[in-house]
């Protein structure tokens with residue numbers, strides 16, 4: 067009898083309703099495929115070159131220096147030296163006074179800052195506008211909070227005179243964007259520089275978004291993890307610095323992206339106390355705080371950068387310089403084999419058109435899987451080169467809109483980029499011979 071009742075108990079559903087429809091994630095599959103088959107991995111977004119010496123030295127000092135308390139808990143909402151230096155840094159960037167204790171919160175990567183935003187600010191039935199293509203976690207995070215994602219696409223304009231397309235050619239249609247705002251809209255997610263396209267939103271585009279946010283009393287979750295990775299002398303403009311936006315914006319950043327140390331998982335949220343106080347409630351009741359020792363080392367990294375701000379030795383000046391060269395090299399090499407790249411203005415990603423290689427990977431009509439996804443799987447299994455299909459950055463309803471593109475990450479050693487280029491060149495020769 068006891069045995070039967072135990073069995074009956076176990077047969078009830080175990081999954082919470084909030085997970086319905088979000089339990090599949092393409093990253094799980096693509097990360098596994100890359101681990102199994104890739105010889106060259108330009109898929110997931112992380113550098114394969116070392117984090118800068120000053121950062122690694124800061125971690126070593128924190129680990130073996132005299133302060134053994136760095137191995138213990140620290141302040142929940144951010145290790146004091148880190149929130150202090152972040153506040154100083156963002157005071158400079160935003161031109162306003164910040165309180166380290168109320169305007170900054172440290173999180174476990176930008177990922178957790180995003181999660182805190184959605185949990186803290188989005189209610190059942192609220193709509194959240196997401197610009198496509200988007201960093202994929204926004205959609206499930208909105209849904210988990212009970213909100214409804216509303217998508218608005220960046221639309222590509224064909225480039226003129228046979229030139230390569232730029233990420234700047236992908237633009238919002240102002241009327242279409244405006245049509246998505248209503249009294250149900252709680253927030254818009256902005257990601258500039260944008261993953262996956264590398265688009266850096268212009269002042270005009272940000273102005274339009276800001277105007278709509280103010281008009282409809284909408285919050286802005288501004289994911290700026292690639293803020294330092296902007297090329298060709300372009301400027302990253304912070305939407306929070308636009309008229310009427312500070313009070314309604316949470317800025318999200320990542321030490322992983324900023325200092326090429328994605329495994330450290332240190333991120334932050336910067337914003338007005340009226341928003342951050344609610345993020346703190348979520349953080350307090352879920353993660354509590356992120357590793358003290360990593361926060362200490364990141365704090366020292368920022369202290370160095372504050373001292374060298376704008377100088378040639380600054381990592382925030384050097385890293386984009388180096389990455390721009392890598393970008394240019396990959397652009398040339400992809401163009402050379404006919405895989406037309408969309409030149410990114412920022413980030414360390416590049417989206418390229420796979421059309422000339424399609425004959426090797428036949429289409430399966432009426433398949434539920436977008437073509438680019440099948441192509442990327444075929445490529446890693448047969449050519450050993452890992453990349454991510456662009457359709458992974460679209461909602462379910464729109465994932466078949468652009469299926470001719472894959473995304474490469476170029477935050478890689480020269481040898482890695484060269485190996486990728488060799489694979490593509492060999493592939494192209496095999497096709498033509």
Ligand code: PMP
Nearest residue numbers: 111175176177201261320322333
């Ligand atoms: N936002 C964007 C746009 C990203 O590309 C990433 C990482 N790929 C994150 C947030 C997450 O950053 P972190 O690793 O600091 O959690």
